Amino acid sequence: MSTPRTLTSIALAAALATAAGRPLPASANATGWLVGGAAAAAATLIIINHNKQVHAKYAAYDHQVAAEQAAANNAAAAYGSERQAYQHEAALVAAYKHETVVQHRIVVGLEAQLAERGGPTRLVAGEVAPNGSAASYGWGTL
Amino acid sequence: MRTWALFAVFALAVLIAGCSHDGPQVLAESTTRAAYDNDLDGTVAHFDPALKQEVTRATVGQLSDALHALGTMHGFVAVGSTPAQGRYDYQASFDKGRMLVQLRLDSDQEIAAYRVTPLAPQ
Numbered sequence: 165m166s167t168p169r170t171l172t173s174i175a176l177a178a179a180l181a182t183a184a185g186r187p188l189p190a191s192a193n194a195t196g197w198l199v200g201g202a203a204a205a206a207a208t209l210i211i212i213n214h215n216k217q218v219h220a221k222y223a224a225y226d227h228q229v230a231a232e233q234a235a236a237n238n239a240a241a242a243y244g245s246e247r248q249a250y251q252h253e254a255a256l257v258a259a260y261k262h263e264t265v266v267q268h269r270i271v272v273g274l275e276a277q278l279a280e281r282g283g284p285t286r287l288v289a290g291e292v293a294p295n296g297s298a299a300s301y302g303w304g305t306l
Numbered sequence: 307m308r309t310w311a312l313f314a315v316f317a318l319a320v321l322i323a324g325c326s327h328d329g330p331q332v333l334a335e336s337t338t339r340a341a342y343d344n345d346l347d348g349t350v351a352h353f354d355p356a357l358k359q360e361v362t363r364a365t366v367g368q369l370s371d372a373l374h375a376l377g378t379m380h381g382f383v384a385v386g387s388t389p390a391q392g393r394y395d396y397q398a399s400f401d402k403g404r405m406l407v408q409l410r411l412d413s414d415q416e417i418a419a420y421r422v423t424p425l426a427p428q
Binding site: 269272273275276299303306 | 353356357360365368369372385386393397406410419420421422423425426
Protein backbone atom coordinates (compact mmCIF):
# COMPACT_ATOMS: atom_id res chain seq x y z
CA MET A 165 0.00 0.00 0.00
CA SER A 166 1.73 3.15 -1.17
CA THR A 167 1.44 6.34 0.82
CA PRO A 168 0.28 8.56 -2.11
CA ARG A 169 -2.66 6.21 -2.80
CA THR A 170 -3.65 6.27 0.84
CA LEU A 171 -3.45 10.05 0.91
CA THR A 172 -5.47 10.29 -2.29
CA SER A 173 -8.21 8.05 -0.92
CA ILE A 174 -8.31 9.94 2.36
CA ALA A 175 -8.45 13.26 0.50
CA LEU A 176 -11.29 11.97 -1.67
CA ALA A 177 -13.17 10.71 1.36
CA ALA A 178 -12.64 14.04 3.13
CA ALA A 179 -13.81 15.99 0.07
CA LEU A 180 -16.93 13.87 -0.16
CA ALA A 181 -17.63 14.24 3.53
CA THR A 182 -17.24 18.02 3.16
CA ALA A 183 -19.57 18.03 0.15
CA ALA A 184 -22.10 16.04 2.15
CA GLY A 185 -22.08 18.62 4.89
CA ARG A 186 -22.35 21.67 2.64
CA PRO A 187 -25.86 23.09 2.08
CA LEU A 188 -26.98 22.68 -1.50
CA PRO A 189 -28.81 25.23 -3.61
CA ALA A 190 -32.50 24.65 -4.14
CA SER A 191 -31.87 23.49 -7.68
CA ALA A 192 -29.75 20.67 -6.33
CA ASN A 193 -32.49 19.15 -4.21
CA ALA A 194 -32.99 16.46 -6.78
CA THR A 195 -29.40 15.38 -6.31
CA GLY A 196 -29.59 14.96 -2.56
CA TRP A 197 -29.39 11.24 -3.03
CA LEU A 198 -26.07 11.71 -4.78
CA VAL A 199 -24.54 13.44 -1.79
CA GLY A 200 -25.89 10.80 0.55
CA GLY A 201 -24.53 8.13 -1.77
CA ALA A 202 -21.17 9.90 -1.89
CA ALA A 203 -20.96 9.93 1.90
CA ALA A 204 -21.75 6.22 1.98
CA ALA A 205 -19.15 5.63 -0.73
CA ALA A 206 -16.59 7.59 1.29
CA ALA A 207 -17.23 5.31 4.27
CA THR A 208 -16.86 2.30 1.98
CA LEU A 209 -13.55 3.64 0.70
CA ILE A 210 -12.24 4.03 4.23
CA ILE A 211 -13.16 0.42 5.00
CA ILE A 212 -11.57 -0.79 1.75
CA ASN A 213 -8.40 1.12 2.57
CA HIS A 214 -8.24 -0.43 6.00
CA ASN A 215 -8.69 -3.92 4.51
CA LYS A 216 -5.98 -3.22 1.96
CA GLN A 217 -3.56 -2.17 4.67
CA VAL A 218 -4.31 -5.30 6.67
CA HIS A 219 -3.82 -7.61 3.67
CA ALA A 220 -0.64 -5.84 2.59
CA LYS A 221 0.76 -6.12 6.13
CA TYR A 222 -0.04 -9.82 6.38
CA ALA A 223 1.36 -10.49 2.90
CA ALA A 224 4.63 -8.78 3.81
CA TYR A 225 4.81 -10.68 7.09
CA ASP A 226 4.17 -14.03 5.37
CA HIS A 227 6.82 -13.29 2.75
CA GLN A 228 9.29 -12.55 5.52
CA VAL A 229 8.43 -15.77 7.37
CA ALA A 230 8.72 -17.75 4.12
CA ALA A 231 12.17 -16.29 3.47
CA GLU A 232 13.29 -17.18 6.98
CA GLN A 233 11.94 -20.72 6.63
CA ALA A 234 13.57 -21.12 3.22
CA ALA A 235 16.86 -19.98 4.74
CA ALA A 236 16.42 -22.64 7.41
CA ASN A 237 15.87 -25.27 4.68
CA ASN A 238 12.28 -25.85 5.83
CA ALA A 239 10.74 -26.15 2.36
CA ALA A 240 7.28 -27.30 3.42
CA ALA A 241 6.82 -24.47 5.91
CA ALA A 242 8.22 -21.95 3.41
CA TYR A 243 5.71 -23.16 0.82
CA GLY A 244 2.86 -22.76 3.31
CA SER A 245 3.94 -19.23 4.17
CA GLU A 246 4.35 -18.26 0.50
CA ARG A 247 0.90 -19.66 -0.20
CA GLN A 248 -0.56 -17.62 2.64
CA ALA A 249 1.24 -14.53 1.35
CA TYR A 250 -0.21 -15.16 -2.10
CA GLN A 251 -3.72 -15.41 -0.65
CA HIS A 252 -3.29 -12.08 1.10
CA GLU A 253 -2.02 -10.51 -2.11
CA ALA A 254 -5.02 -11.92 -4.01
CA ALA A 255 -7.29 -10.38 -1.38
CA LEU A 256 -5.39 -7.10 -1.81
CA VAL A 257 -6.03 -7.19 -5.58
CA ALA A 258 -9.73 -7.85 -4.92
CA ALA A 259 -9.79 -4.84 -2.58
CA TYR A 260 -8.19 -2.68 -5.30
CA LYS A 261 -10.86 -3.86 -7.77
CA HIS A 262 -13.61 -3.05 -5.29
CA GLU A 263 -12.06 0.37 -4.69
CA THR A 264 -12.05 1.04 -8.44
CA VAL A 265 -15.74 0.16 -8.69
CA VAL A 266 -16.62 2.43 -5.76
CA GLN A 267 -14.53 5.30 -7.14
CA HIS A 268 -16.15 4.90 -10.57
CA ARG A 269 -19.57 5.11 -8.96
CA ILE A 270 -18.49 8.27 -7.14
CA VAL A 271 -17.16 9.85 -10.32
CA VAL A 272 -20.34 9.15 -12.29
CA GLY A 273 -22.44 10.46 -9.41
CA LEU A 274 -20.39 13.66 -9.18
CA GLU A 275 -20.58 14.10 -12.94
CA ALA A 276 -24.36 13.84 -12.71
CA GLN A 277 -24.38 16.36 -9.89
CA LEU A 278 -22.14 18.72 -11.84
CA ALA A 279 -24.28 18.43 -14.95
CA GLU A 280 -27.39 19.19 -12.96
CA ARG A 281 -25.92 22.13 -11.05
CA GLY A 282 -24.15 23.65 -14.01
CA GLY A 283 -26.98 23.63 -16.50
CA PRO A 284 -29.51 26.40 -16.99
CA THR A 285 -33.09 25.69 -16.05
CA ARG A 286 -34.02 25.08 -19.62
CA LEU A 287 -31.66 23.67 -22.24
CA VAL A 288 -32.27 22.99 -25.86
CA ALA A 289 -30.10 20.88 -28.08
CA GLY A 290 -26.66 22.29 -28.66
CA GLU A 291 -26.54 24.82 -25.84
CA VAL A 292 -23.36 24.92 -23.84
CA ALA A 293 -23.66 24.58 -20.09
CA PRO A 294 -22.61 27.74 -18.19
CA ASN A 295 -19.71 25.96 -16.55
CA GLY A 296 -18.32 25.48 -20.07
CA SER A 297 -17.45 21.88 -19.33
CA ALA A 298 -19.74 20.24 -21.80
CA ALA A 299 -22.59 20.88 -24.14
CA SER A 300 -25.85 19.58 -22.76
CA TYR A 301 -28.66 18.51 -25.03
CA GLY A 302 -32.28 18.09 -24.20
CA TRP A 303 -35.52 19.74 -23.30
CA GLY A 304 -37.42 20.68 -20.17
CA THR A 305 -36.42 21.36 -16.58
CA LEU A 306 -35.03 18.51 -14.57
CA MET B 307 -67.45 -22.55 -16.17
CA ARG B 308 -63.85 -23.31 -17.02
CA THR B 309 -64.17 -21.37 -20.27
CA TRP B 310 -65.44 -18.35 -18.37
CA ALA B 311 -62.53 -18.56 -15.94
CA LEU B 312 -60.06 -18.69 -18.80
CA PHE B 313 -61.77 -15.74 -20.45
CA ALA B 314 -61.63 -13.76 -17.20
CA VAL B 315 -57.90 -14.45 -16.82
CA PHE B 316 -57.29 -13.41 -20.45
CA ALA B 317 -59.32 -10.22 -20.01
CA LEU B 318 -57.42 -9.37 -16.85
CA ALA B 319 -54.10 -9.90 -18.62
CA VAL B 320 -55.18 -7.61 -21.46
CA LEU B 321 -56.32 -5.00 -18.95
CA ILE B 322 -53.01 -5.11 -17.07
CA ALA B 323 -51.03 -4.92 -20.32
CA GLY B 324 -53.08 -1.94 -21.41
CA CYS B 325 -52.52 -0.10 -18.16
CA SER B 326 -48.84 -0.86 -17.74
CA HIS B 327 -46.22 1.79 -18.46
CA ASP B 328 -42.71 1.23 -19.67
CA GLY B 329 -40.06 1.55 -16.98
CA PRO B 330 -37.91 4.68 -16.85
CA GLN B 331 -34.91 2.86 -18.31
CA VAL B 332 -36.96 1.67 -21.28
CA LEU B 333 -38.17 5.23 -21.80
CA ALA B 334 -34.62 6.60 -21.57
CA GLU B 335 -33.28 3.99 -23.97
CA SER B 336 -36.05 4.27 -26.53
CA THR B 337 -35.93 8.08 -26.50
CA THR B 338 -32.15 8.17 -26.84
CA ARG B 339 -32.12 5.55 -29.58
CA ALA B 340 -34.78 7.49 -31.47
CA ALA B 341 -32.71 10.67 -31.13
CA TYR B 342 -29.65 8.73 -32.28
CA ASP B 343 -31.65 7.71 -35.38
CA ASN B 344 -32.72 11.35 -35.88
CA ASP B 345 -36.32 10.21 -35.50
CA LEU B 346 -38.39 13.17 -34.28
CA ASP B 347 -41.59 11.19 -33.71
CA GLY B 348 -39.77 8.44 -31.83
CA THR B 349 -37.90 10.99 -29.73
CA VAL B 350 -41.06 12.70 -28.51
CA ALA B 351 -43.15 9.52 -28.32
CA HIS B 352 -43.02 9.43 -24.53
CA PHE B 353 -42.77 13.19 -23.91
CA ASP B 354 -45.63 14.97 -22.18
CA PRO B 355 -47.62 17.45 -24.32
CA ALA B 356 -45.77 20.51 -22.93
CA LEU B 357 -42.34 19.06 -23.63
CA LYS B 358 -43.33 18.04 -27.14
CA GLN B 359 -43.91 21.72 -27.91
CA GLU B 360 -40.23 22.49 -27.23
CA VAL B 361 -38.78 19.94 -29.62
CA THR B 362 -37.91 20.79 -33.20
CA ARG B 363 -36.49 18.70 -35.99
CA ALA B 364 -33.32 20.81 -35.93
CA THR B 365 -32.62 20.23 -32.23
CA VAL B 366 -33.20 16.50 -32.59
CA GLY B 367 -30.73 16.58 -35.48
CA GLN B 368 -28.15 18.35 -33.31
CA LEU B 369 -28.56 15.76 -30.58
CA SER B 370 -28.35 12.97 -33.16
CA ASP B 371 -25.06 14.41 -34.48
CA ALA B 372 -23.66 14.62 -30.94
CA LEU B 373 -24.61 11.01 -30.25
CA HIS B 374 -23.25 9.76 -33.58
CA ALA B 375 -19.93 11.48 -32.87
CA LEU B 376 -19.37 8.88 -30.15
CA GLY B 377 -19.89 5.92 -32.49
CA THR B 378 -22.20 2.98 -31.94
CA MET B 379 -24.51 3.09 -28.95
CA HIS B 380 -24.30 0.19 -26.51
CA GLY B 381 -25.93 -0.39 -23.14
CA PHE B 382 -27.59 1.79 -20.54
CA VAL B 383 -26.69 1.54 -16.87
CA ALA B 384 -28.70 3.15 -14.08
CA VAL B 385 -26.52 5.51 -12.06
CA GLY B 386 -29.10 6.95 -9.70
CA SER B 387 -32.72 7.80 -9.14
CA THR B 388 -35.13 9.74 -6.97
CA PRO B 389 -38.45 8.05 -7.81
CA ALA B 390 -40.40 10.36 -5.51
CA GLN B 391 -39.38 13.26 -7.73
CA GLY B 392 -39.57 11.25 -10.94
CA ARG B 393 -35.83 11.65 -11.50
CA TYR B 394 -33.76 8.93 -13.15
CA ASP B 395 -30.15 9.05 -14.37
CA TYR B 396 -28.49 6.59 -16.72
CA GLN B 397 -25.09 6.24 -18.28
CA ALA B 398 -25.19 5.38 -21.98
CA SER B 399 -22.05 3.75 -23.36
CA PHE B 400 -20.76 4.29 -26.87
CA ASP B 401 -17.74 3.11 -28.83
CA LYS B 402 -15.88 6.33 -28.13
CA GLY B 403 -17.36 7.69 -24.93
CA ARG B 404 -20.22 7.96 -22.49
CA MET B 405 -23.27 10.17 -22.10
CA LEU B 406 -25.27 10.96 -18.99
CA VAL B 407 -28.98 10.62 -19.80
CA GLN B 408 -31.29 12.29 -17.27
CA LEU B 409 -35.07 12.06 -17.13
CA ARG B 410 -37.85 13.57 -15.12
CA LEU B 411 -41.15 11.73 -15.35
CA ASP B 412 -44.47 13.33 -14.51
CA SER B 413 -47.28 11.68 -12.58
CA ASP B 414 -48.53 10.04 -15.80
CA GLN B 415 -45.10 8.46 -16.27
CA GLU B 416 -44.51 10.63 -19.31
CA ILE B 417 -41.17 12.39 -19.81
CA ALA B 418 -41.39 15.97 -18.54
CA ALA B 419 -37.67 16.71 -18.96
CA TYR B 420 -34.89 14.96 -20.85
CA ARG B 421 -31.23 15.86 -20.89
CA VAL B 422 -28.10 14.30 -22.37
CA THR B 423 -24.64 15.44 -21.24
CA PRO B 424 -21.30 14.11 -22.49
CA LEU B 425 -19.18 12.58 -19.75
CA ALA B 426 -15.42 12.88 -19.50
CA PRO B 427 -13.50 10.02 -21.15
CA GLN B 428 -12.49 7.24 -18.76
